Amino acid sequence: MSAAPTLGMHGAREQGLAASTGWRAGVDTLDRWLGRLTELPAAGLVLADIVVLLAGVVSRYVFHSPLVWSDELAGIMFLWMSMLGAVVALRRGEHMRMTAFVAKASPDTRAFLDVLALAASLAFLLLVAHPAFEYASEEAIVVTPALEISNAWRASALPVGVGLMVLVSLLRLLRVSTAGRTLAALVLVGVLCGAFWWMAPMLVPLGKLNLLIFFGGVVGACVFAGVPIAFSFALATFGFLALTTKTPMLVLVGRMDEGMSHLILLAVPLFVFLGLLIEMTGMAKAMVQFLASLLGHVRGGLSYVLIGGMYLVSGISGSKAADMAAIAPVLFPEMKKRGARPGDLVALLSTTGAQTETIPPSIVLITIGSVTGVSIAALFTGGLVPGLVLGVALCTVVWWRYRHEDLSGVERASGRAIGKAFVYALPAVALPFVIRAAVVEGVATATEVSTIGIAYSVLAGLLLYRQFDVKRLLPMLIETAALSGAIIFIIGAATGMAWGLTQSGFAHDLAAAMEAMPGGKAGFIAVSVVAFLVLGSVLEGIPAIVLFGPLMFPIARAVGVHEVHYAMVVVLAMGLGLFAPPFGVGYYAACAIGKVDPVEGIRPIWGYLVALMVGLVLVAAVPWFSTGFLGK
Known part of the structure; x- marks a missing residue:
């Protein structure tokens, strides 16, 4: 009599394991397709930039007839390449981060900090997603001088890149950690973000002390916890501007766009x-x-x-x-x-x-x-x-x-x-x-x-x-x-x-x-x-x-x-x-x-x-x- 329940439990365990394996396989397949979706266009854009710029050089110095549109086209492709490249780097775990302290932690702590770094990056991406879309929409009325096309063709790289990085972050969270560890990291990041939002009325009167809180405390905590440096900077800046000033967040996206778009x-x-x-x-x-x-x-x-x-x-x-x-x-x-x-x-x-x-x-x-x-x-x-x-x-x-x-x-x-x-x-x-x-x-x-x-x-x-x-x-x-x-x-x-x-x-x-x-x-x-x-x-x-x-x-x-x-x-x-x-x-x-x-x-x-x-x-x-x- 005792054998039947045992077999039933064993069969259920096997069924659960198969479902888990199938679920993981589906996530892995989606990740591979996302890799191809981003890596191949990013590689193509690098090659296209080389060809366009080299054509501009040859046209200018050999034929003495500069291509007036080459730099503008290269600039558009460059922003798309940069955002897709950032997606590829996030998928591969290649964004620059400080790991001196993380590497010294115990294996369990290190694993949790790695998941926490992903969760913190995801938090910024979700926060900036709507401002990035709003920024690209406003750029649609601007016409580029040489190609005479809407600047939305260029600015759309920002919301598309952010959206793809959100998807990559979610897939990595599903692939690299246990459900409990992932949930704990997401809850911790959510609680911290909620706490800062709740404290906003108390932060405003602090004035320049907020610089120490956000650009000292938040950046320092993120960097030493192993959060990629770019996301550490971005999280602190978003929090400072959103909670202590009246600056629209699309202004932050515009400044980031400006920094990434220098022709040099x-x-x-x-x-x-x-x-x-x-x-x-x-x-x-x-x-x-x-x-x-x-x-x-x-x-x-x-x-x-x-x-x-x-x-x-x-x-x-x-x-x-x-x-x-x-x-x-x-x-x-x-x-x-x-x-x-x-x-x-x-x-x-x-x-x-x-x-x-x-x-x-x-x-x-x-x-x-x-x-x-x-x-x-x-x-x-x-x-x-x-x-x-x-x-x-x-x-x-x-x-x-x-x-x-x-x-x-x-x-x-x-x-x-x-x-x-x-x-x-x-x-x-x-x-x-x-x-x-x-x-x-x-x-x-x-x-x-x-x-x-x-x-x-x-x-x-x-x-x-x-x-x-x-x-x-x-x-x-x-x-x-x-x-x-x-x-x-x-x-x-x-x-x-x-x-x-x-x-x-x-x-x-x-x-x-x-x-x-x-x-x-x-x-x-x-x-x-x-x-x-x-x-x-x-x-x-x-x-x-x-x-x-x-x-x-x-x-x-x-x-x-x-x-x-x-x-x-x-x-x-x-x-x-x-x-x-x-x-x-x-x-x-x-x-x-x-x-x-x-x-x-x-x-x-x-x-x-x-x-x-x-x-x-x-x-x-x-x-x-x-x-x-x-x-x-």
Whole structure:
């Protein structure tokens, strides 16, 4: 008699398990289709932008007949690519976030925080969905000047992107966690949002204290809890404007649109794709092999090659992780054969990432030019020597550490071998210098020269290096869209936040406080170094510079600091913070690329960090390093 209920219960359990499996399979299928729906158009838009911009360059410089509509069409496609790329990045979990504290939590806590980050992102997307639709509707009456079409074709990217991100967030919540954990995260976020809404009448009389509550407390709590940085900024800004001001929320959407639509930012996806091309076609490997033939027989020679290789390829990809991934696999195996410790290798790899932050064509420099109005050509000119100063500082540490290296088993490359390696690498070595020279000399804009670099790399890969895997093009285009979308969405969120800070009067108060500081220019630069060291470790370079660049650069000009010099100081300070453990996420990216336990690199990295700090102080104290080649 007891067997029947047991069988019934067992059958019910199997039926429930089958239903659950079928439900999960349905969610997975929907997720895959959504991936195709977003990834393929995003990749197509990257390719279309490249083609349109390259056509504009050829038409202007070859046929002397500019296409008046090319920039406008590229701008429309760029916003769509950025929003779809942000969707792809959210689906892949690739939006920038600070994980230093999350990674140290217990597995259960970490899993809950990951779900909480998704729930917080979903909360902002739901809150901004209607204002985004309202903003696109109002833009419908605006007619674009060149194509003479409704601006709704461009602005519709915002509500469509937000809607797709809502769907992606819901699917990820269903796929990556248990029902109980998901419900707990959603309830917690809902309760917190409800509590802030209920407290609105009490917040308004607090005045500027709300800046500390929202832009200090809310942003800090979100960032340290692992909420993507873009959504942390956006949530705090939405809450501040909605609960303490009478600003319509479509104004926030408009500011985000403005931040994401700067034409100069078109260079971001193009340089990202160019960096991937350089790796795929073997150009990066050719550069490194030439340097290795030249210096491989010297004590610490391969470490010098690592520093030089990063100097050559840095900044082109838009991702320090991509730069490091192009160099490390070529050098690390041989360096390990010579007895180098894995911890020392990853420490040097990480600090070369910080050293090369100012090397053009750096995406951070392009972003500074976009948000502050500083000349891109001047920034590209000013960035070379500061990077060299820090490189020399790192080389000094390498010389000291490897001065007793045993090279008895290392053969010196013959002059013939060096010459052969140089000829083979020349097309690759020339590309970074051609790109920098073209922008610096005013021959082409950063956007134009990136398309020329892409065409050059394709031809070099096909005709010279004979390494061009067509099957990799689609994944590379999708990766470009995802990384660019994550970067541009951060810029949009940070632009909205910076606007909110400015409207609150914070910018004026900050300027007054900084101008009144003792020490004049030196005091201002010293405080800026400390501030951007901290910001770099928490926010990374791009969101930090978009948020604080418009506030700090006018103050720098007011106290007499050259804007290019100031840009180099803050970029290097942020780079140092980005790659310094225990908070710097760049350090952990280097460990992942080098496949080294982060603990192994902690001790050896401090010597390199001290060298970088000395170099940073030299750059800050001697403006000539940044401005000596700018001319009058």
